[in-house]
Amino acid sequence: MPRTIEEQSVEELGGQASVLARQRRDHAEMDRLMGRYGSLPPGEDREKVLKDLVQLVFSHAFAEETVLWPAVRRSVPDGEELTSRVEEEHQEINDLVADIERLEPGTPEREEKVERAFALIRQDIQDEEGLLLPRLQEAVDTDRLRKLGTAWETMRRTAPTHPHPVIPRRPPGNTVLGVPLSLYDRTRDALGLNVPAHVLKKVLAGVAGFVVCVAALAVVRKRR
Numbered sequence: 678m679p680r681t682i683e684e685q686s687v688e689e690l691g692g693q694a695s696v697l698a699r700q701r702r703d704h705a706e707m708d709r710l711m712g713r714y715g716s717l718p719p720g721e722d723r724e725k726v727l728k729d730l731v732q733l734v735f736s737h738a739f740a741e742e743t744v745l746w747p748a749v750r751r752s753v754p755d756g757e758e759l760t761s762r763v764e765e766e767h768q769e770i771n772d773l774v775a776d777i778e779r780l781e782p783g784t785p786e787r788e789e790k791v792e793r794a795f796a797l798i799r800q801d802i803q804d805e806e807g808l809l810l811p812r813l814q815e816a817v818d819t820d821r822l823r824k825l826g827t828a829w830e831t832m833r834r835t836a837p838t839h840p841h842p843v844i845p846r847r848p849p850g851n852t853v854l855g856v857p858l859s860l861y862d863r864t865r866d867a868l869g870l871n872v873p874a875h876v877l878k879k880v881l882a883g884v885a886g887f888v889v890c891v892a893a894l895a896v897v898r899k900r901r
C-alpha cells in the first residue's frame with residue numbers, strides 16, 4: 678500500500694518543485710482558509726476569506742483537470758476510474774459554489790451550501806492525498822513529478838477562478854474555454870465581486886471592440 682502524501686517528507690515527495698509538494702501546500706492553505714471562515718462572524722472579513730478560498734480552489738482544480746489528470750490517465754493503470762471520481766467531486770463543488778455566489782451572505786440556505794462545499798473540498802483533498810497522488814508517485818519518476826509541477830503551476834496561475842456551469846471537466850473543451858473565462862474571472866476579481874456579471878460582460882465586450890479598432894487603425898496607418 679503506497680504511503681499517503683500527508684505522511685511523507687518534502688524530499689520524499691520529490692522536493693519543493695514536485696507537483697506532490699505543490700499540491701500539499703495548496704491543500705494546507707485551503708484547510709487553513711476553511712478553518713478561518715468557521716472562526717469568523719458573518720461580515721466583510723469572512724466574505725473575503727471565502728473569496729480567497731474560491732479563487733484558490735477553482736484555479737487549483739482547473740489545473741488538475743487540464744494538466745494533471747490527463748497525465749494520471751496516461752501513467753496509472755486505473756487512472757480513468759480514479760480521475761472520474763475526483764472530477765465528480767469537482768463538479769459538485771462547482772455547482773454548490775455557483776449557488777453560493779448567487780445567494781445573499783449570511784442566509785441559512787447559503788451557510789448550508791458553504792458547509793456542504795467545505796465537506797466536499799475536504800473529501801477531495803483526502804482522495805487526492807490518500808489515493809490518487811500516491812498512485813501517480815508510484816508510476817512516474819521524480820524528474821517527471823517536477824516537470825508536472827511546473828506545468829500544473831503555470832496553468833494554475835492563469836486559470837479561471839470561479840465556477841462555470843458550461844465548462845467541461847476534460848480537455849480539450851476546458852482548455853479552449855479556459856482562456857476567455859480566466860480573463861473574465863480575473864477582471865471581475867480585480868474590480869471586486871460586487872460588479873454585476875452582465876455589466877462586466879458589456880465592459881469586456883467594449884474593451885475587446887476597442888482593441889480590435891486600435892489594431893485595425895494601426896494596420897491602416899502602416900499601409901499608408
Ligand SMILES: [Fe+2]
Pocket residue numbers: 700704737741802805
Ligand atoms: Fe488538489
Ligand SMILES: [Fe+2]
Pocket residue numbers: 738741763767801802805
Ligand atoms: Fe481536486
